[in-house]
Amino acid sequence: MTEVIKEFARIPATAVSDALNGLTNMEQSIKPLKRDTHTAGRAYTVKLRAADNKLVMKGIKEAQEGDILVIDAKGYMENASCGDFVIGVAKTMGLRGVVIDGAVRDMNGILDLDFPVFCKGTTAAASDKHGSGETGIPISCGSTVVRTGDIIVGDIDGVVVVPQEKAQDILDKSKEKIIKDEEREEKVLKSRESALEYINKQLS
Numbered sequence: 001m002t003e004v005i006k007e008f009a010r011i012p013a014t015a016v017s018d019a020l021n022g023l024t025n026m027e028q029s030i031k032p033l034k035r036d037t038h039t040a041g042r043a044y045t046v047k048l049r050a051a052d053n054k055l056v057m058k059g060i061k062e063a064q065e066g067d068i069l070v071i072d073a074k075g076y077m078e079n080a081s082c083g084d085f086v087i088g089v090a091k092t093m094g095l096r097g098v099v100i101d102g103a104v105r106d107m108n109g110i111l112d113l114d115f116p117v118f119c120k121g122t123t124a125a126a127s128d129k130h131g132s133g134e135t136g137i138p139i140s141c142g143s144t145v146v147r148t149g150d151i152i153v154g155d156i157d158g159v160v161v162v163p164q165e166k167a168q169d170i171l172d173k174s175k176e177k178i179i180k181d182e183e184r185e186e187k188v189l190k191s192r193e194s195a196l197e198y199i200n201k202q203l204s
């Protein structure tokens, strides 16, 4: 894991989103299965045809350790792109998360794995294993472009994509945003008077 990715793993998705002016958030319906999830990693992409998830295994194989697998399942919700076995394979191979524009199944088994999974929901039905799709190519996930090598930051608030060529710049801006927010809290939230002063200033 690069230093930049290590640092992103400590930064809230909201601060990263603010640094990107909210332009590269995935749709809010892509959410972590566990509330305390927070992950960051290099994206490795997979594009599936609806109800066919064979290529997920190819993506897991091709991804590097520490990558986050990002799956474009076109928002298809009737058949799962991953269940607890596939997610278990991703975890065993050393990935740092799976993001799916679609559904998972075996919810309890996935929760037991304690591994970062972001998706739109759950279904009971598995997918076929024909093998349509591609890996490592630019995809759309949650209405946002993701290229292999972009940085994914995800937590309870959702998933943000950091274009790879802007990584350092966005990291610096995210940190500045966190400091600004902390300074504002310290200044405004200390008393009723300071909160009122802030409100009045905003309203003037």
Ligand SMILES: O=C([O-])CC(=O)C(=O)O
Residues within 6 Å of the ligand: 053, 080, 081, 082, 083, 084, 085, 086, 087, 105, 106, 126, 127
């Ligand atoms: O095998 C699949 O395609 C989905 C599944 O049930 C699992 O991963 O456990």
